[in-house]
Amino acid sequence: MGNESLSRLLHEWENRARKVNGRKVETLSIYQGDDIKLEALARMYQLSKDDVVATLIHEALNELEAKMPYVQGNKVIRIEDGEEIYEDAGPMPRYMAEQRKLLDAS
Numbered sequence: 001m002g003n004e005s006l007s008r009l010l011h012e013w014e015n016r017a018r019k020v021n022g023r024k025v026e027t028l029s030i031y032q033g034d035d036i037k038l039e040a041l042a043r044m045y046q047l048s049k050d051d052v053v054a055t056l057i058h059e060a061l062n063e064l065e066a067k068m069p070y071v072q073g074n075k076v077i078r079i080e081d082g083e084e085i086y087e088d089a090g091p092m093p094r095y096m097a098e099q100r101k102l103l104d105a106s
Contacts (some may be wrong), residue, residue: 023054068092 023080030038042049071090076087087093 019054065092065095068095 006081022038038049038052040101041047069090070088070092072089073089075087077087
């Protein structure tokens, strides 16, 4: 095994360890048709259904966060390159505040 192969293997192990170590077991209800789709994906890619579900939820949440609309508030919070940057009055600040509360409580 060459250095490049070992480096790639170590990188894959690190990624896998990060994914698994950051996970929490949850019980959730899903539609029967969705369960079949998840099982089909798991079999097709030779993954556990838990891996498929965790990855899909993670990616969906990242995409949802990216699509949260910015709503310009009334308060200027900083100046960048001579441009006034206004506070975000949309859902993102509330969402982030709820996340902070949950992290502080844990």
